[in-house]
Amino acid sequence: xxxxxxxxxLIAIPTLIxxxxxxYLVLALAPGDPLSGLASNPSxxxxxxxxxRQSLGLNQPxxxxxxxxxxxxxxxxxxxxxxxxxxxxxxxxxxxxxxLWVVGLAYIFSILIAFPLGILSALKRYTLTxxxxxxxxxxxxxxxxxxxxxxxxILFSVKLGWFPSIxxxxxxxxxxxxxxxxxxxxxxxIAVLTLFQTAVLMRYIRAAVIEQLSADYVRxxxxxxxxxxxxxxxxxxxxxxxxxxxxIALDIPAVFTGALITEQVFRIPGIGSLLIDAINRSDxxxxxxxxxxxxILIVLFNLVADVLYGVLDPRIRYQ
Amino acid sequence: xxxxxxxxxxxxxxxxxxxxxxxxxxxxxxxTESADSSTSSELxxxxxxxxxxxxxHLSNGIKDQEAASIVYEPLAAYDAExxxxxxxxxxxxSKSNGGISKDSTSVxxxxxxxxxxxxxEPFTAQDVVATYDFITDPATGATSSEFYGEIASVxxxxxxxxxxxxxxxxxxxxxxxxxxxxxIIPAHxxxxxxxxxxxxxPGNTKPVGTNAFQIREFRPGDTIIYEPNPYFRGxxxxxxxxxxxxxxxxxxxxxxxxxxQEADYAWNIQxxxxxxxxxxxxxxxxxxxxxxxxxERIYINFSDPNKEVDxxxxxxxxxxxxxxxKPVRRAIGLAIDRETIVELLYGKAGTVATNFLVAxxxxxxxxxxxEFNLEKAAALLEDAGWKDTNNNGVRDxxxxxxxxxxxxxxxxxxxKTQEIIKQNLEDIGMSVELQSVEPGVxxxxxxxxxxxxxxxxxLQLFAFDSETPEPDSYxxxxxxxxxxxxxxxxxxxxxxxxxNPEYDVLLTQLKQETSAEKRKDLFIQMNNLLIDxxxxxxxxxxxxxxxxxxSLNNLEFTPWAASTWKLNSWGRQ
Numbered sequence: 001x002x003x004x005x006x007x008x009x010l011i012a013i014p015t016l017i018x019x020x021x022x023x024y025l026v027l028a029l030a031p032g033d034p035l036s037g038l039a040s041n042p043s044x045x046x047x048x049x050x051x052x053r054q055s056l057g058l059n060q061p062x063x064x065x066x067x068x069x070x071x072x073x074x075x076x077x078x079x080x081x082x083x084x085x086x087x088x089x090x091x092x093x094x095x096x097x098x099x100l101w102v103v104g105l106a107y108i109f110s111i112l113i114a115f116p117l118g119i120l121s122a123l124k125r126y127t128l129t130x131x132x133x134x135x136x137x138x139x140x141x142x143x144x145x146x147x148x149x150x151x152x153x154i155l156f157s158v159k160l161g162w163f164p165s166i167x168x169x170x171x172x173x174x175x176x177x178x179x180x181x182x183x184x185x186x187x188x189x190i191a192v193l194t195l196f197q198t199a200v201l202m203r204y205i206r207a208a209v210i211e212q213l214s215a216d217y218v219r220x221x222x223x224x225x226x227x228x229x230x231x232x233x234x235x236x237x238x239x240x241x242x243x244x245x246x247x248i249a250l251d252i253p254a255v256f257t258g259a260l261i262t263e264q265v266f267r268i269p270g271i272g273s274l275l276i277d278a279i280n281r282s283d284x285x286x287x288x289x290x291x292x293x294x295x296i297l298i299v300l301f302n303l304v305a306d307v308l309y310g311v312l313d314p315r316i317r318y319q
Numbered sequence: 320x321x322x323x324x325x326x327x328x329x330x331x332x333x334x335x336x337x338x339x340x341x342x343x344x345x346x347x348x349x350x351t352e353s354a355d356s357s358t359s360s361e362l363x364x365x366x367x368x369x370x371x372x373x374x375x376h377l378s379n380g381i382k383d384q385e386a387a388s389i390v391y392e393p394l395a396a397y398d399a400e401x402x403x404x405x406x407x408x409x410x411x412x413s414k415s416n417g418g419i420s421k422d423s424t425s426v427x428x429x430x431x432x433x434x435x436x437x438x439x440e441p442f443t444a445q446d447v448v449a450t451y452d453f454i455t456d457p458a459t460g461a462t463s464s465e466f467y468g469e470i471a472s473v474x475x476x477x478x479x480x481x482x483x484x485x486x487x488x489x490x491x492x493x494x495x496x497x498x499x500x501x502x503i504i505p506a507h508x509x510x511x512x513x514x515x516x517x518x519x520x521p522g523n524t525k526p527v528g529t530n531a532f533q534i535r536e537f538r539p540g541d542t543i544i545y546e547p548n549p550y551f552r553g554x555x556x557x558x559x560x561x562x563x564x565x566x567x568x569x570x571x572x573x574x575x576x577x578x579x580q581e582a583d584y585a586w587n588i589q590x591x592x593x594x595x596x597x598x599x600x601x602x603x604x605x606x607x608x609x610x611x612x613x614x615e616r617i618y619i620n621f622s623d624p625n626k627e628v629d630x631x632x633x634x635x636x637x638x639x640x641x642x643x644x645k646p647v648r649r650a651i652g653l654a655i656d657r658e659t660i661v662e663l664l665y666g667k668a669g670t671v672a673t674n675f676l677v678a679x680x681x682x683x684x685x686x687x688x689x690e691f692n693l694e695k696a697a698a699l700l701e702d703a704g705w706k707d708t709n710n711n712g713v714r715d716x717x718x719x720x721x722x723x724x725x726x727x728x729x730x731x732x733x734x735k736t737q738e739i740i741k742q743n744l745e746d747i748g749m750s751v752e753l754q755s756v757e758p759g760v761x762x763x764x765x766x767x768x769x770x771x772x773x774x775x776x777x778l779q780l781f782a783f784d785s786e787t788p789e790p791d792s793y794x795x796x797x798x799x800x801x802x803x804x805x806x807x808x809x810x811x812x813x814x815x816x817x818x819n820p821e822y823d824v825l826l827t828q829l830k831q832e833t834s835a836e837k838r839k840d841l842f843i844q845m846n847n848l849l850i851d852x853x854x855x856x857x858x859x860x861x862x863x864x865x866x867x868x869x870s871l872n873n874l875e876f877t878p879w880a881a882s883t884w885k886l887n888s889w890g891r892q
Contacts, residue, residue: 170562265571
């Protein structure tokens with residue numbers, strides 16, 4: 001196992017270097033300009049743009065810029081944002097808690113809801129319960145989050161006035177009223193995201209459980225006189241969860257990058273909105289850092305998923 | 320149903336990894352108290368474009384100046400009536416009080432006594448000098464440097480006197496250190512950050528200013544929280560906290576002010592008139608429009624974009640096959656229904672423009688007019704020999720078809736404007752193909768073939784802001800030596816490749832003229848020349864639209880500075 005881990009980690013290094021090169025190249029070659037923020041102000045003369053471009057180091061060739069960036073990144077320095085002259089790491093740390101709170105909570109909720117619902121609708125296949133759960137899942141899956149988000153805002157903020165449509169990231173939770181305020185402003189975005197993710201997860205869990213239901217070992221388990229709860233929890237679930245756990249493990253990096261559109265709709269200052277803004281402004285250092293951290297997390301959680309396989313399924317052994 | 324222990328432990332481990340996120344949840348470390356947000360002493364501003372720097376001279380756009388102007392102040396600023404109001408200056412220099420030298424080559428500013436920066440340091444003439452050094456060092460890459468090019472030197476005569484000397488006599492002696500581009504930054508904070516390291520100055524995110532507020536917290540691209548500056552000279556604001564929240568989109572920002580009342584003020588609402596009307600109806604707020612020196616116009620390509628000469632298209636000495644003919648340009652001007660564009664797409668936020676120089680009022684020509692007349696336009700083309708000889712529905716002459724490529728930046732209002740104009744021009748027998756380019760590319764790097772400076776199309780549509788009430792640099796837009804070409808890496812602004820020696824003569828005169836009356840005549844004369852020659856087609860004069868809660872009062876805006884320039888006098892009813 002130790003050897004296996006070491007091997008995987010060593011393979012990860014060239015993979016990540018290749019990924020970073022590709023991302024950097026794509027960003028450098030993409031049309032767009034860090035000075036596009038000046039677009040709203042076209043009266044800034046081109047020669048001033050040129051001197052700004054030089055002050056950002058954009059006049060150097062791509063490979064020089066890449067090597068400089070790579071050395072800095074691996075020494076923990078993600079550089080400065082073009083747009084705000086603030087270290088990229090500071091920007092990410094500022095946004096991370098909000099993203100983890102909203103997107104992370106939404107993910108936990110969807111797991112908590114999707115598991116019982118998915119198992120239930122698999123066991124009670126083609127009954128009314130299953131039909132309802134499946135319909136809700138399809139609705140949640142097919143309506144895009146930005147649309148549900150807007151619907152929620154119009155209904156709960158404009159018409160009913162229950163929840164704020166603007167997320168206040170500077171709220172400190174240190175008292176009961178502030179906790180209520182925090183809950184109120186989180187409900188809508190979390191609900192929108194939960195609805196979508198629950199739908200995806202539920203369908204997976206349902207399919208995984210159904211697949212196991214007709215397996216031989218299940219029949220054997222029943223035949224030897226186990227109660228149905230024992231069969232479900234001890235036998236079916238354990239096998240059914242293997243693909244689901246992989247799915248969840250691979251989804252966790254996505255929690256880090258936030259919810260791109262939902263964050264925009266509710267003005268949540270998370271990593272997702274930072275990424276979108278940075279892309280719009282061609283703020284290469286920020287885009288590069290977020291996408292590359294995402295790549296690292298993906299590689300890492302891929303490994304975690306593989307290790308989890310071994311834990312869940314004793315038949316899988318790594319050499 | 321009893322859970323077997325094995326299954327239970329498994330479920331917990333499966334969930335454990337995700338529950339960990341809950342442990343490091345909401346931002347508790349660096350937060351500020353705002354739970355009692357309903358108290359009237361908090362002012363909430365909503366900016367759908369979020370400020371990313373608090374240094375007005377490194378700003379990427381007006382949004383950053385808006386945020387910076389709550390902290391910093393210029394020496395003086397123009398109000399809505401175009402009067403110069405002293406702010407950090409004790410008085411406005413003039414020839415009569417000796418502030419402006421007889422030969423108009425220098426101006427001496429007396430600074431107000433007793434002003435203190437928000438960290439307790441005194442404000443002196445050295446700060447003005449440092450601001451000048453910061454802006455004009457080319458390595459700084461300051462976005463406001465275009466207003467400081469005519470200056471020869473800035474020196475501190477004593478602690479409260481600054482002398483600005485110009486390279487030559489000028490009529491615009493009072494342009495530097497004025498309004499949004501003239502905010503004074505402290506010498507003691509920025510002295511080590513003039514030049515290449517300007518962008519890493521700590522003062523860019525934790526500014527020390529002289530205005531009524533200072534920064535409590537700045538989250539770039541998200542929220543800025545201001546608190547009163549303890550050293551502010553004047554009456555403190557009625558607000559103890561100002562929160563500027565950025566991000567989102569314009570329509571939902573307007574909705575948050577007008578309908579849900581989550582914010583008191585939303586800046587620069589660009590939305591279609593029908594949407595605004597719907598939000599304004601039965602709302603608890605109002606819209607206010609401040610007309611800017613900003614005008615949406617059509618740029619005409621005087622050179623041929625389809626012929627490559629010396630490795631470049633739109634080479635200045637290659638005339639456009641039909642747009643170089645004045646009757647054709649006049650016909651296009653007559654054919655465009657500017658009124659419909661304003662009515663449908665701008666509403667109260669725009670007016671029909673007929674001038675190149677739309678503001679200030681004193682320099683705006685009154686002799687120009689607007690006419691929409693398709694028959695007259697068609698007759699002009701007919702007379703000039705542009706007829707549809709091959710019956711393909713498009714006018715032609717000597718084998719050249721009137722095919723027009725019309726480009727603009729990606730922006731819903733501009734695309735709709737393009738549609739209307741396409742319709743208009745097709746009505747007089749031209750064939751129009753529309754193109755829209757991503758703004759980052761269109762207004763970005765001039766060496767990109769799709770940028771406005773290279774002018775790959777025949778007509779292009781975008782706005783330009785003359786910014787200052789003494790628009791000398793704006794007039795250079797159509798100077799022969801400003802033509803964007805390969806030789807200068809397209810780093811000049813005359814993208815139309817328009818060159819008229821008569822105009823250049825007037826421009827030279829303007830640069831040397833110091834008499835206010837003669838300057839005025841020159842501005843109007845130059846404007847009329849461009850309009851008469853149809854060097855461009857003005858479409859819409861634009862305004863900034865602000866959504867304001869009914870509970871706010873004492874708001875004062877000016878086209879010549881950020882909307883927040885008098886924020887400290889805002890109050891609540």
